[in-house]
Amino acid sequence: MRVHEAVESPSDEAPVESARRQRTRERLVDAAYEVFAEFGVHAASVEQISERAGFTRGAFYSNFDSKEELFFALESRENQLRLDRLEAGLQAVSPSLLDAAGRYTEGSLEALIRAFLELQPDDRRWCLVQSEFRMLAMRDADVAARYLQHQESAGRQLAAWLDQAAGLAHVRFTIPTPDIANIVVALYESAIQTAVLMDPDGDEGSPRELAMRTLPAIVRALTESVTE
Amino acid sequence: MRVHEAVESPSDEAPVESARRQRTRERLVDAAYEVFAEFGVHAASVEQISERAGFTRGAFYSNFDSKEELFFALESRENQLRLDRLEAGLQAVSPSLLDAAGRYTEGSLEALIRAFLELQPDDRRWCLVQSEFRMLAMRDADVAARYLQHQESAGRQLAAWLDQAAGLAHVRFTIPTPDIANIVVALYESAIQTAVLMDPDGDEGSPRELAMRTLPAIVRALTESVTE
Structure with missing residues (x-):
């Protein structure tokens, strides 16, 4: 494996350097995801990740302070990927949410929730x-504080999406949308974890079916129709 | 630390031997809980657990096949503790669920859910x-299968409690009770995890308050009054 020595100082951000630095960081993030998934986040070392990416430890530390900081870069990317897919998916699904006269239909919420679940990519590994x-993070107060910040930011973005989706389906939530976002995330994560426990290498259908057993009933129960 | 050599064969179950064996197992389970909480389940070794309990590795292996089997003994004990407390708590809270005329009141469900949450002991460490x-378990198919069996058994017991509690409050669930049990467990676990991330050594109030933000609305939305 070729080993690149890629040390760029943050103060020297010419466009070419910046693009090269960006590629180095991307490769380290890709490698980290593979090594985390393969050996476990706990067991994964900076050495393993650097080697997998084809860089030296020096190159790693000129880009990230720690394994934890690299995880947060990976998490930002994965969260953004999911939010982008949700955003694009909402445009695609919105025509089916209302009937020909533009009215809310009984099936709107189910269609929306199924679309939400179908827009989640490769979730067993990420989960x-x-x-x-x-x-x-639960065993390290500093990491925990940053983890919560990232979760809150992702939660706000999901809540904004949920409000937008509810508007399209002509419904509104009867409890604050951030609480709805927390419920959706907790139940979906629980469904994926159960799916992984049931069949670690199974296809992607099962977490979705598990989540469909409870999410539609909950969301329906916590929304009301908006009549105009 | 005194080291006991306690090797009893399972075929030799005279009452005295049996009681001694039970005490040995209890001490190993206590020690495992401490070592798991202190060093992490991943990092904890059979050697550490045996030493903490004051036994040899030989004594460990004459009682448990593996660290995983010891965890399942701990889990059975902790689940039973929680179910026993719920059972006892239901008797105590039931008079407050109905008004003087024996009718369901608006506050019944909230009272029930608050009682449920107040009946959970020491949950940060256990969570x-x-x-x-x-x-x-998510990385080991054999352990995963046994973990799911234990979870399903605990889920059935919680569902039975929920049905009993709903009956006392003169309501019934509008989706299957095992699904309600899954929702309650997923949301409560998520609340405790957030509480640990926010304050690892905090008092016990916070997970309860987090859970109270969503659980009552969900349970209310998924129940209907039973009129007789």
Whole structure:
């Protein structure tokens, strides 16, 4: 494996350097995801991650302060990927939410929730890595504080999406949307964890079906129709 | 620390031997809980656990096949403790669920859910240990299968309690009770995890308050009054 020595100082951010630095960081993030998934977040070392990416430890530390900081870069990317897919998916699904006269239909929420679940990519691997990292954070107050900040930011973005989706389906939530976002995330994570426990290498259908057993009933119970 | 050599064969179950064996197992389970909480389930070794309990490795292996089997003994004990407390608590709270005429009141469900949450003992430590063990199980198909069996058994017992509690409050659930049990467990676990992340050594009030933000609304939305 080729080893690159890629030390760029943050103060020297010419566009070419900046692009090269960005590629280095991307490769380290890709490698970290693989190593975390393969060996566990707890067991993964900076050495393993650097080697997998084809860089030296020096290159790692010129880009990230620690394994934890690298995880947060990975988490930002994965959260953004999911939010982008949700955003795009909402545009695609919105015509089916209302009937021909533009009215809310009984099936709107189910369609929306199914679309939400179908827009989640590769979640078993991500769930495993994220859950393992949360366990580390639960044992380290500094990491925990940053983890909560990231979770709150992702929660706000999901809540904004949920409000937008509810508006399209002509409904509103009867409890604050951030609480709805927390409920959706907790139940979906629980469904994926159960799916992984049932079949670690199974297809992607099962967590979705598990989540569909409870999410529609909950969301329906916590929304009311908006009549105009 | 005194080291006991306590090797009893399972075929030699005279009452005295049996009681001694039971005490040995209890001490190993106590020690495991401490070592799991202190060092993490992942990092905890059979040697550490045996030493903490004051036994040899030989004594450990004459009682448990593995660290995982010891965890399941701990889990059975902790689940039973929680179910016993719920059972006893239901008797205590039931008079407050109905008004003087024996009718369901608006506050019945909130009172029930608050009682449920107040009946959970020492949950930060247990949540940490249980969540860490689930991560191990997610990476080991054999352990995962046994973990799911234990979870299903605990889920059935919680569902039976929920049906009993709903009956006392003169309500019934609008989706299957095992699904309600899954929702309650997922949201409560999520609340404890957030509480640990916010304040690892905090008092016990916070997870309860977090859970009270969403659980009453959900349970109210998923129940209907039974009129007789």
